[in-house]
Amino acid sequence: MSSGTLNVTSVDEGIGDVQAERDAEARVREAEEKATVMSERLAEMQKSTERMREEIEALERRREIEIALHRAGTVDMETARLLAEKSVEDAQEPDIEGAVASLVRSKPHLFRSRSAESARAAPVMAIETERDAGESAAEDAAEEAARTGDRGALLRYLRARRSRV
Numbered sequence: 401m402s403s404g405t406l407n408v409t410s411v412d413e414g415i416g417d418v419q420a421e422r423d424a425e426a427r428v429r430e431a432e433e434k435a436t437v438m439s440e441r442l443a444e445m446q447k448s449t450e451r452m453r454e455e456i457e458a459l460e461r462r463r464e465i466e467i468a469l470h471r472a473g474t475v476d477m478e479t480a481r482l483l484a485e486k487s488v489e490d491a492q493e494p495d496i497e498g499a500v501a502s503l504v505r506s507k508p509h510l511f512r513s514r515s516a517e518s519a520r521a522a523p524v525m526a527i528e529t530e531r532d533a534g535e536s537a538a539e540d541a542a543e544e545a546a547r548t549g550d551r552g553a554l555l556r557y558l559r560a561r562r563s564r565v
Contacts, residue, residue, distance in 0.1 A: 461488065461496070468500040473512040480510045 465484045466477065474480040480503060487499040504511050541557035544550070 461485070461494070464496050465500070468496050469503075472500050472504055474510055475512055476510050480507070483507065483510075 462481070462485065465481055465488065469477060469480050469484060484496070484499045484503055487502065488494045488496055491499070538557060538560035541553060541560045545553035545557045
């Protein structure tokens with residue numbers, strides 16, 4: 401009988417070993433599936449990180465372009481920015497300042513002209529010069545009228561004073 405007991409125990413141990421092997425294989429498969437899922441998640445996160453990095457670089461480049469365009473005196477920021485961005489993207493070595501300078505030369509209508517600023521200043525200077533001349537003429541006429549007592553000189557003084565106001 402003792403040989404029968406050993407036999408049953410050996411069969412039980414054999415079944416236990418098979419079951420343990422199946423459990424181990426299931427755990428390995430489960431671990432491999434989790435590893436695959438984690439690997440896919442990691443790849444997605446890396447892609448997402450790269451997209452965000454590219455977006456940040458594009459926003460920084462856009463800000464630098466807008467600053468350069470503002471310094472150059474653009475009157476149409478949106479159009480000038482789009483043209484400058486295109487120029488920077490097409491260049492082998494991106495040069496924002498160079499792209500803006502090129503844009504100022506090729507599309508001057510997008511920027512305030514330096515001559516327009518001086519042209520706006522010219523009428524102001526002319527008005528001030530006229531005012532100074534009018535004041536000077538009135539002062540001269542007043543001196544002449546006071547010195548000579550001539551009614552004509554007094555009349556010229558009054559006319560000069562009235563035209564000055």
